[in-house]
Amino acid sequence: MKTTKLVTIAAVSAGLAFGAIAYGHGNKEKEENINSSDVPQAVQTAAASKIKGASIVRWEKEGANYEAVVNKDGKEWGYKFDANGKLLGKHSEASEHNEKAEKY
Secondary structure (H helix, E strand, C coil), X not given: CHHHHHHHHHHXXXXXXXXXXXXXXXXXXXXXXXXXXXXXXXXXXXHHHHCCCCEEEEEEEECCEEEEEEEECCEEEEEEECCCCCEEEEEEHHHHHHHHHHHC
16 A cells, blocks of 8 residues: 555656656747858848848747847847748747746
8 A cells, every 4th residue: 555655656746847847848949049151041031021121130040940030120029930931920039038037
C-alpha cells in the first residue's frame, strides 16, 4: 500500500514538473538578432514592400523565420516572414515585450 502511494506521488510530481517546464517555455522560438546581410534577399524585398515609410531597426531570426523590427510613427512593429518572403504576421513590439515581462 505504501509503495503504491509513493509511486502515485512520484508520478504526479513528475507530471507537474514537466508541465511547468513546458508552460514556461511555450511554443515561442528563441529570438536571435542578426545582420541584414544574413537575411535572404527575398525576405528583404518583401519587407521593403510591406513597411513603406518605416525604417528597419533590427532583424531577428526566430527558428526558420525572420522578423523585421521597424520604427513607424514612434512605435516599434515586428513583421514576421518565412524564408521565402511570405508575410506571416505583424505585431506591436511593445505588447510582445510586456508579455515576456509578465511571464518572468
